[in-house]
Amino acid sequence: MNAVLTVEGLTVRFGGHLAVSSVDLEVPAGRISGLIGPNGAGKTTTFNAICGVISPSSGRVRLGDRDISKLGTHQRARLGVGRTFQRLEVFSSLSVRDNVQVGLEIRRSWSRRRAPASQFLAAGADLSGPEEVELILDRLDLGAVADAPVGSLPTGQARLVELGRALAARPRVLLLDEPASGLDDAETVAFGELLEQLAAAGLAVLLVEHDISLVMRVCRHLSVLDFGQIIAEGPPEEIRRNEAVLSAYLGGTADVSAEAAMAPGGGG
Ligand SMILES: Nc1ncnc2c1ncn2[C@@H]1O[C@H](COP(=O)(O)OP(=O)(O)O)[C@@H](O)[C@H]1O
Numbered sequence: 307m308n309a310v311l312t313v314e315g316l317t318v319r320f321g322g323h324l325a326v327s328s329v330d331l332e333v334p335a336g337r338i339s340g341l342i343g344p345n346g347a348g349k350t351t352t353f354n355a356i357c358g359v360i361s362p363s364s365g366r367v368r369l370g371d372r373d374i375s376k377l378g379t380h381q382r383a384r385l386g387v388g389r390t391f392q393r394l395e396v397f398s399s400l401s402v403r404d405n406v407q408v409g410l411e412i413r414r415s416w417s418r419r420r421a422p423a424s425q426f427l428a429a430g431a432d433l434s435g436p437e438e439v440e441l442i443l444d445r446l447d448l449g450a451v452a453d454a455p456v457g458s459l460p461t462g463q464a465r466l467v468e469l470g471r472a473l474a475a476r477p478r479v480l481l482l483d484e485p486a487s488g489l490d491d492a493e494t495v496a497f498g499e500l501l502e503q504l505a506a507a508g509l510a511v512l513l514v515e516h517d518i519s520l521v522m523r524v525c526r527h528l529s530v531l532d533f534g535q536i537i538a539e540g541p542p543e544e545i546r547r548n549e550a551v552l553s554a555y556l557g558g559t560a561d562v563s564a565e566a567a568m569a570p571g572g573g574g
């Protein structure tokens with residue numbers, strides 16, 4: 307397997323607390339991989355270490371063949387690590403268009419050789435920055451609100467703006483931290499379809515999500531974290547029958563809908 311993102315032996319400590327312990331992940335192109343687990347399992351911390359927001363005590367992060375473990379957050383973003391945040395991070399007072407434009411700024415010195423997300427956007431067309439922003443707005447159905455401040459939008463649209471900003475930087479791998487939280491059922495289904503289109507266009511996607519039915523529907527591979535350790539990995543249909551996973555969820559802090567979805571035969 308040719309992984310776009312590889313995490314090896316990632317360990318993160320906060321003082322004496324071991325938040326992430328020897329985590330290995332491989333995220334290939336063209337697939338949605340899921341990272342799931344109860345609250346506090348270490349999912350966001352893993353994302354933070356991949357992006358360079360926090361320094362791990364040990365372990366390596368590779369993007370393609372390149373070891374990016376020692377690089378800063380901006381360098382990693384430029385090289386193709388894209389991300390959205392659990393607590394939605396948008397510029398509320400800026401317009402939708404300007405928020406997406408920020409993604410372009412990240413790639414100021416981007417490599418011309420890289421354009422996987424462009425296939426999703428316009429079949430490989432070589433667009434100028436402003437044209438690409440309009441295309442992203444159009445594809446994410448944000449054209450009608452392009453001039454509105456993001457702070458005035460409902461959560462569902464604001465999450466799309468955050469995704470648009472990440473896409474504008476032309477990521478090679480996209481890390482999504484609970485992107486469906488605050489979305490209603492119809493929005494969640496539409497969001498899942500959008501992710502599937504992005505993966506089909508060649509993007510590597512790593513999804514952290516509490517909505518287990520969304521996870522089961524769109525992910526082709528799951529890694530399950532519990533107390534900072536990977537306790538299981540494999541295709542969703544195997545994971546939902548895995549004893550260790552079921553007991554982590556049933557004994558943990560996951561909500562009832564997650565339990566129901568995890569039960570064999572449950573969920574969507
Ligand atoms: N900045 C921090 N300082 C100290 N402990 C933290 C910090 N961030 C997270 N933790 C702890 O690390 C563990 C993993 O947290 P987190 O990665 O946010 O879990 P998840 O995203 O899976 O819910 C939790 O026990 C959490 O309390």
Ligand SMILES: [Mg+2]
Pocket residue numbers: 349350351392
């Ligand atoms: Mg989290």
